[in-house]
Amino acid sequence: MILNVAKQSLLHxxxxxxxxxxxxxxxxxxxxxxxxxxxxxKNSFYRTVxxxxxxxxxxxxxxxxxxxxxxxxxxxxxxxxxQSYQRIISNPQVDWAIPLxxxxxxxxxxxxxxxxxxxxxxxxxxxxxxSFQAGGRFTNSDVNEHKQVTSMNNHFDVVLGADAAKQxxxxxxxxxxxSHGVGKVSFSHHAEHPFTVVGILxxxxxxxxxxVHVGLNAIESIHAQPKKSLSSNNRSQTSLRxxxxxxxxNHDEHDEHDEHDEHDEYELAQPTQVSAFMLGLKSRIAxxxxxxxVNQDKLEPLSAIIPxxxxxxxxxxxxxxxxxxRIISAAVLIASLLGLSTMLLASLRERKAExxxxxIMGAKPSFVFWLLQLExxxxxxxxxxxAVVLVTGTIFLSNDWLLAEYGLSLxxxxxSIHTLLVIGAVLLAxxxxxxxxxxxxxxxxxxxx
Amino acid sequence: MSNLPNEVGADxxxxxxxxxxxxxxxxxxxxxxxxxxMFSYVSGKPIIDIKKWRLNKSxxxxxxxxxxxxxxxxxxxxxxxxxPQQGSVSILNTDITALKPSKRDRFRxxxxxxxxxQFNLVPYLSVLDNIxxxxxxxxxxxxxxxTDKRSTxxxxTDKKxTDKKxTSKQExxxxxxxxxxLPTDCIQQKASELSxxxxxxxxxxxxxxNKPDVLIVDEPTSSLDASAKDAFMKVLIETATNSNAALxxxxxxxxxxxxxxxxxxxxxxxxxxxxxxxxDNKV
Numbered sequence: 001m002i003l004n005v006a007k008q009s010l011l012h013x014x015x016x017x018x019x020x021x022x023x024x025x026x027x028x029x030x031x032x033x034x035x036x037x038x039x040x041x042k043n044s045f046y047r048t049v050x051x052x053x054x055x056x057x058x059x060x061x062x063x064x065x066x067x068x069x070x071x072x073x074x075x076x077x078x079x080x081x082x083q084s085y086q087r088i089i090s091n092p093q094v095d096w097a098i099p100l101x102x103x104x105x106x107x108x109x110x111x112x113x114x115x116x117x118x119x120x121x122x123x124x125x126x127x128x129x130x131s132f133q134a135g136g137r138f139t140n141s142d143v144n145e146h147k148q149v150t151s152m153n154n155h156f157d158v159v160l161g162a163d164a165a166k167q168x169x170x171x172x173x174x175x176x177x178x179s180h181g182v183g184k185v186s187f188s189h190h191a192e193h194p195f196t197v198v199g200i201l202x203x204x205x206x207x208x209x210x211x212v213h214v215g216l217n218a219i220e221s222i223h224a225q226p227k228k229s230l231s232s233n234n235r236s237q238t239s240l241r242x243x244x245x246x247x248x249x250n251h252d253e254h255d256e257h258d259e260h261d262e263h264d265e266y267e268l269a270q271p272t273q274v275s276a277f278m279l280g281l282k283s284r285i286a287x288x289x290x291x292x293x294v295n296q297d298k299l300e301p302l303s304a305i306i307p308x309x310x311x312x313x314x315x316x317x318x319x320x321x322x323x324x325x326r327i328i329s330a331a332v333l334i335a336s337l338l339g340l341s342t343m344l345l346a347s348l349r350e351r352k353a354e355x356x357x358x359x360i361m362g363a364k365p366s367f368v369f370w371l372l373q374l375e376x377x378x379x380x381x382x383x384x385x386x387a388v389v390l391v392t393g394t395i396f397l398s399n400d401w402l403l404a405e406y407g408l409s410l411x412x413x414x415x416s417i418h419t420l421l422v423i424g425a426v427l428l429a430x431x432x433x434x435x436x437x438x439x440x441x442x443x444x445x446x447x448x449x
Numbered sequence: 450m451s452n453l454p455n456e457v458g459a460d461x462x463x464x465x466x467x468x469x470x471x472x473x474x475x476x477x478x479x480x481x482x483x484x485x486x487m488f489s490y491v492s493g494k495p496i497i498d499i500k501k502w503r504l505n506k507s508x509x510x511x512x513x514x515x516x517x518x519x520x521x522x523x524x525x526x527x528x529x530x531x532x533p534q535q536g537s538v539s540i541l542n543t544d545i546t547a548l549k550p551s552k553r554d555r556f557r558x559x560x561x562x563x564x565x566x567q568f569n570l571v572p573y574l575s576v577l578d579n580i581x582x583x584x585x586x587x588x589x590x591x592x593x594x595x596t597d598k599r600s601t602x603x604x605x606t607d608k609k610x611t612d613k614k615x616t617s618k619q620e621x622x623x624x625x626x627x628x629x630x631l632p633t634d635c636i637q638q639k640a641s642e643l644s645x646x647x648x649x650x651x652x653x654x655x656x657x658x659n660k661p662d663v664l665i666v667d668e669p670t671s672s673l674d675a676s677a678k679d680a681f682m683k684v685l686i687e688t689a690t691n692s693n694a695a696l697x698x699x700x701x702x703x704x705x706x707x708x709x710x711x712x713x714x715x716x717x718x719x720x721x722x723x724x725x726x727x728x729d730n731k732v
Contacts, residue, residue: 001582005582012572356568357565357571358571359530359554360528360530360557360565362586362587364550367586
């Protein structure tokens with residue numbers, strides 16, 4: 001009965017109810033979508049790398065190293081020498097290693113020099129392995145077989161991330177030119193080194209999608225090449241230091257190993273350095289021990305970070321923004337709930353007669369109280385339900401666009417426990433704020449006739 | 450007075466106990482008994498001071514009350530909306546001033562019907578829903594009690610019986626509206642869409658639907674024209690008589706007194722009526 005009365009009462013004041021409802025709908029939608037995006041962003045953030053025990057780079061802060069090695073944001077000016085790399089991965093605790101050589105770009109996409117171990121051992125999400133939507137791994141760039149010259153026609157292999165392939169519109173078998181430096185516009189093109197696309201990775205929702213993966217030695221070859229045709233002042237400033245180091249290391253290596261036999265223009269250089277490398281250990285228990293060993297390395301200043309720990313720290317930085325968003329949406333919600341409360345309070349004056357009719361019929365004051373609460377709560381609940389539908393629809397319709405434009409993949413299913421908690425909180429807030437008019441009505445009902 | 454709480458329990462909780470009381474019809478047992486009631490909004494300035502006033506069952510009384518004599522306050526005291534500072538108001542031997550507020554609300558729903566000057570209906574509800582709501586308040590406690598006792602396997606049969614109940618309810622409402630000379634098709638109309646005269650008749654239906662023992666009517670005709678007034682009075686007296694309810698009719702319009710046998714002036718009953726009109730503005 002009280003439900004019917006509340007329903008008729010709301011229908012009776014259609015316009016003000018509708019306006020209040022819309023205000024609430026907007027704010028609840030805002031709150032629900034912010035919470036959903038926040039959750040999804042956090043998820044995909046933590047999904048970027050998994051199954052990697054340690055990331056090692058030249059001495060730097062852990063966030064720096066994480067950003068440059070996993071997110072390809074910024075560059076670590078220093079590198080790890082090939083000797084140190086070899087020394088660390090020879091540790092009996094080390095199961096596998098993925099070397100990463102960073103700092104180059106191709107049309108705005110980061111170029112990652114690595115080995116086939118990348119496709120073998122890199123994990124994202126719930127320890128998911130990278131898989132190929134077309135083609136396959138490098139055919140000729142395994143560091144350990146660097147003596148094998150590139151393919152017959154002097155091509156290097158390249159494996160593209162899903163987004164990179166889609167946006168650059170490259171197919172397997174296509175030849176591309178890799179430019180130098182990380183900027184989108186690059187002034188020195190390594191025109192001498194055409195690359196052939198051999199594989200395209202499946203979409204992962206991680207920075208891997210934006211990667212252009214080439215063999216480690218391919219990068220080395222590019223950078224070793226100036227000996228012949230380019231002088232070092234032709235290079236972009238950012239990589240100046242690195243390339244100098246590279247030359248130094250080249251000399252060392254050449255002295256040590258005496259591998260000057262091939263002076264072909266497209267010789268495959270021996271890697272002299274890596275920007276960073278990821279380690280998988282035989283046992284997780286050894287993580288802290290190996291980390292300490294790397295950090296205390298006497299021969300070269302190195303940093304080893306635990307990805308999970310570094311991700312957590314980075315998220316805390318990002319999380320501040322997230323909290324600001326939350327506070328804003330909560331403030332918007334409270335504003336519209338106050339609007340709801342004002343609407344009910346304003347209607348009380350005209351409902352005085354109605355309340356006394358209800359009382360004379362034998363309604364308890366609590367009936368009047370719950371009548372107003374029910375009206376407020378049903379507006380709020382209606383707004384919540386429609387907000388969920390609206391946000392789901394919006395995500396469903398804009399998913400492709402978000403993915404193409406921002407590489408953002410949002411789950412359409414927003415009805416998580418978390419969303420339900422948000423809705424619960426909205427209803428609770430409605431109840432509390434609607435206490436203002438409903439207690440007023442209750443008092444009226446008790447004294448007025 | 451000491452046995453009153455027991456009376457209250459029997460009277461306030463179940464419908465059937467009402468019937469025997471009606472059967473033991475007795476001129477001497479009063480429908481309304483007001484004893485040494487004092488009420489004031491501002492302490493020290495009583496607006497109501499009634500030593501003793503009684504109304505027998507099925508009796509109809511015209512209370513003449515010019516404005517400012519505490520008329521509305523008295524009606525609120527009689528219907529248990531207001532609580533007197535002193536004295537007792539008994540309806541059918543039940544001292545309503547001694548009842549707990551929630552019990553008093555139910556007692557009012559079951560035993561007292563009230564029709565005001567205006568605004569007698571919830572404007573956004575249909576005529577049917579308005580009357581149903583009044584029935585709901587009267588049966589509220591019964592429904593709760595019975596659902597508590599019900600076991601789950603019985604529920605389907607109960608539903609059927611409640612369906613039957615609701616159709617008989619509707620029939621009752623329709624025959625009531627018919628008696629009040631209201632068109633049957635107005636039942637689905639919103640109360641606010643009816644004319645004032647129709648609204649007042651629906652108000653009587655709403656007030657009488659629970660077969661109250663006392664019907665309190667406060668200036669119901671003040672917004673009606675002369676011909677509508679007469680028609681309304683005729684219908685009111687007739688239905689009140691048919692339902693055996695005691696009728697308290699309060700008005701400042703002495704021309705209406707001809708419809709009644711017992712006529713009293715409120716100023717004679719209320720000894721503090723001389724207080725002046727400014728206090729009545731509060732009511």
